[in-house]
Amino acid sequence: MSAILAEKKHLFSCWDRLKGQIRDKIIILFLDFDGTLAPIVEKTGLAALPEETRKVLEKLSRSPCFRIAVVSGRMLADLKQKMNIPHITYVGNHGYEIEGPDINFRGLIPPSMNEAMGFIRENLNGKLASIPGVHIEDKGITLSLHYRSADPENFKLIKRIFNNTCKPYLKNNQITVKSGKMVFEIRPPVVWDKGKAVLWLLNKWKRVLGGDNVFPVCIGDDVTDEDAFKVLKGKGVTVRVGQERDTAAEYYLGNQEEINQLLSLFLESAA
Known part of the structure; x- marks a missing residue:
């Protein structure tokens, strides 16, 4: 375990103190999907929300003490299909698509972005076709290159092909690039990410519900969740899975399997 992580505390060991912080508050739960609500799987299309987790989330969504936003890199339509829980807010494509009660947001994408994404997708498909285990996911606004199922011996080659393909578009400020868990992300060249989306939603809920009554909790497992952890520093509770x-x-949780216990603790705190 790294020295920095060793200084963090397991959330369950601090639960009694946290209960005092959230007493009489409306809890805003910002939750990642893959690796947080759902176990990581080799093929992203097979990821599924466990039934036990679904039941707890449905109860939380019906409670006036909670607001839930699922914040994911998945395309909005895909995320909604995977979750299929009404009355919660869905944040897809790392914040470029947001939909929920009284919310319908789509990020502004420069026209040149669509053309660039088309060329990049075609080039990557052609150059990576001979490497097994690589999957390019076109999410409309963003593009993801997944290599979790590839042979580790090919990781450097995959990264080199990706970087060389994206280089001219990065130079011309037509795209931005980020990396996650066994994935490279190509995004629009605008200053927007999970952190910006989370802060936008939090401020919106503060205006509606009253700033002093709102307490945000953000839980995620990926590099892309770090943007949200940073913007919420000093504002609420952030948890790394x-x-x-x-x-x-x-704080941290030991693994993804602990999420149900944590969500249940939040539910009990509102009883």
Whole structure:
């Protein structure tokens, strides 16, 4: 375990103190999907929300003490289909698509972005076709290159092909690039990410519900969740799922399987 992570505390060991912080508050739960609500799987299309987790989330969504936003890199339509829970807010494509009660947001994408994405997708498909285990996911606004199922011996080659393909578009400010868990993301060249989306939603809920009554809790497992952890520092509670690396989160959970216990604790706190 890294020195920085060793200084973090497991959330369950601090639960009694946290209960005092959230007493009489409306809890805003910002939850990642893959690796947080749902176990990580090799083929992203097979990821599924466990039934036990679904039941707890449905109860939380019906409680006046909670608001729920699922914040994911998945395309909005895909995320909604995977979750299929009404009365919650869905944040897809790392914040470029947001939909929920009284919310319908789509990020502004420069026209040149669509053309660039088309060329990049075709080039990557052609150059990576001979490497097994690589999957290019076109999410409309963003493009993801997944290599979780590839042979580790090919990781450097995959990264080199990706970087060389994207380089001219990055130079011309037509795209931005980020990396996650066994994935490279190509995004629009605008200053927007999970952190910006989370802060936008939090401020919106503060205006509606009263700033002093709102307490945000953000839980995620990926590099892309770090943007949300950073913007919420000092504003609420941030939780990293897993212990693999340094994180801006204040607390951690040992693994994805602990999420049900944590959600149940939140539900009990409102009883």
